Amino acid sequence: MPGCPGEPLGDRSNAARPALQVGSRGSLEPGRYVWHPWPTGGPMPKTGERLTWTAAGSGERLEYATLEVPLDHTDPDGERISLALSRLRAGDPARRRGVLIGVTGGPGGDGGLGTGMPSRLAGTPLAEVYDLIGFDPRGTGASTPLRIEVTPTTVPFDSRPPDSVFEAMAADMRERELGCLRAGGDTRPHINTRNTARDLESIRVALGEEKLNFLGYAYGSYVGAVYGTMFPEHLDRSVLDSCVHPRWTWRQQFLAQARAVRENVDRWAEWTARRDNHFALGTTAALAVAAVEGVAAALEGRLGAAVRTSFDGIVGGLATDRSAWERLGLLVGALQAATAEGDDERTAALLAEHATGGWGARASEQWRQSVLEAVTLETEWPADLETYYADMRVCRERYPYGHGVLRAAPWVGAFRTFQSPEPPTVLARDGYPTGLVVQADGDPMDHREGGEALAELLGHHLITVEDSGDHEVYVLSGSNPRLEAYVERYLVDGVLPPARVSVPGARQAPPVPEDA
Structure with a gap:
């Protein structure tokens, strides 16, 4: 998921879109839109469709099926697309209380578990x-794919690019959008959250179930909230984990990622400063960050921007993982020494040893981008490139870690070739039960403000995972017994935790003693 500030994910009329309002230049505070109601629901799925399940293999419990749904749900007799489904039947039929559908990854579901979701939950009481x-x-996985023409880039990724390459970066993104148009054509406007929610409703009908229970992670949290708004009579228990902010556009969501990574770096710096006897990076957080910046400058001066970019990625990745905080502190100290001594071989070895991955192109990029670039056009993007350039300068100075400036750079939305056929959904909970929101306070992908805002808006109970940089927390980020107890008691027994409760993160900082 790409983005520093943006706009809220609400609902508005296509006939009169409000002007874009971002924070003042040099600010990373989100702007606001005025939203207007839009009809929910839509044409109902055909009730006669049923699924044919096939076992994955001899002796396997996991089953697969395919369901055809309209590409355009307003034209149920028009073009059809297929959805790939999987099922793991309840282990205790006598206690069965229906179906639970899980959605991860995105925007759009790309990079998520998809049909692999039941296997990840197989060992839980669920x-x-x-x-x-x-x-x-x-558009993803084994469902009818949304294709893209992959276009080459002329500017390599730089976490702190100079102004001189801004226009070329924008031109690369323009070509990317045109590649999406050439390959995705008329399909792209129908790859959006509201249609995904309608697909969920089609799945419910095909399963013959009165209601769905839902577990949504990241973008899946937004899908679940939209489904509940559009089809409240058919949603039972729901858990939304690592949440998209209900009032931000996708640009704001992207921009908040840069802030979240920097907040994790600042927390690491505070922790490190209290242990200066061990790390020798300074007795204040400012000094620890200055040590990081000193290494970044030395790397660029000796080995170039690409090596410094790799270091910025390592800093962002390790600062997010509390269990890696000691590792990061020792790395910064070792790089200080290696660069001061001019030992480029040692420097390269240290960076290779600590590389976190994820900072380059993916082998599956063709499929991931095609859906990402469609779904994120649900909301407005500035057409004025200077808006992006101003925010890129802010990110370059204050938020260079992780993917840094890419979170503020022009996106395909600046050159959009289609308008969404309907506005995003004004979220509400009117007619389905109180659910749970799970949110780590240091989530680098979906900022903690999103979980807090979604819980408040929907009246859901909120579980805050404290001092944690985890994203997609329940089960997917490792064992967390206290969190699991709350979530499972709710989903299995219907017992909600207190309205606001906190649990510690699963991955804690190493037990390095503070200075006396």
């Missing part, structure tokens, strides 16, 4: 009482 359902959202 698997005893629910038929666990997974699916590849429209």
Whole structure:
């Protein structure tokens, strides 16, 4: 998921879109839109469709099926696309309480577990009482794909690019959008959240279930909230984990990622400063960050921007993982020494040893981008490139870690070749039960403000995972018994935790003693 500030994910009329309002130049505070209601729901799925399930293999419990749905749900007799589904039947049929569908990844479901979701939940108490359902959202995985013409880039990724390459970066993104148009054509406007919610409703009908139970992670949290708004009578229990902000556009969501990574770096710096006897990076957070910046400058001066970019990525990745904080502190100290001594071989070895991955192109980029670039056009993007350039300068100075400036750079939305056929959904909870929101306070992908705002808006109970940089927390980020107890008691037994409760993160900072 790409983005520093943006706009809220609400609902508005296509006939009269409000002017874009971003924070003042040099600011990373989100702007606001005025939203207007839009009809919910839409044409109902055909009730006669049923699924044919096939076992994955001899002796396997996991089953697969395919469901055809309209590409355009307003034209149910028009072009059809297929959805790939999976199912793991409830382990205790006597206690079965329906189906639970899980959605991860995105925007759009790309990079998520898709049909692999039931297998990830197979060892939990949920698997005893629910038929666990997974699916590849429209355009992804084994469902009908949304294709893209992959266009070459002329500017390599630089976490702190000079102004001189801004226009070339924008031109690369323009070509990317045109490549999406050439390959995705008329399909792209129909790859959006509201249609994914309608697909969920089609799945419910095909399963013959009165209601769905839902577990949504990251973009899946937004899908679940939209489904509940559009089809409240058919949503039972829901858990939304690592949440998209309900009032931000995708640009704001991207921009908040840069802030979140920097907040994790600042927390690491505070922790390190209290242990200066061990790290020798300074007795204040400012001094620890200055040590990081000194290494970044030395790397660029000796080995070039690409090596410094790799270091910025390592800093962002390790600062997010509390269990890696000691590792990061020792790395910064070792790089200080290696660069001061001019030992380029040692410097390269240290960076290779600590590389976190994820800072280059992916082998599956063709499929990931095609859906990402469609779904994120649900909301407005500035057409004025100077808006992006101003925010890029802010990110370059204050938020260079992780993917840094890419979070503020022009996106395909600046050159959009289609308008969404309908506005985003004004989220509400009117007619379905109180659910749970799970949010790590240091989530680098979906800023903690999103979970807090979504819980407040929907009246859901909020579990804050404290001092944690985890993203997609329940089960997917490792064992966290206290969190698991709250989530499972709710989904299995219907017992909600207190309205606001906190649990510690699963991955804690190493037990390095503070200075006396």
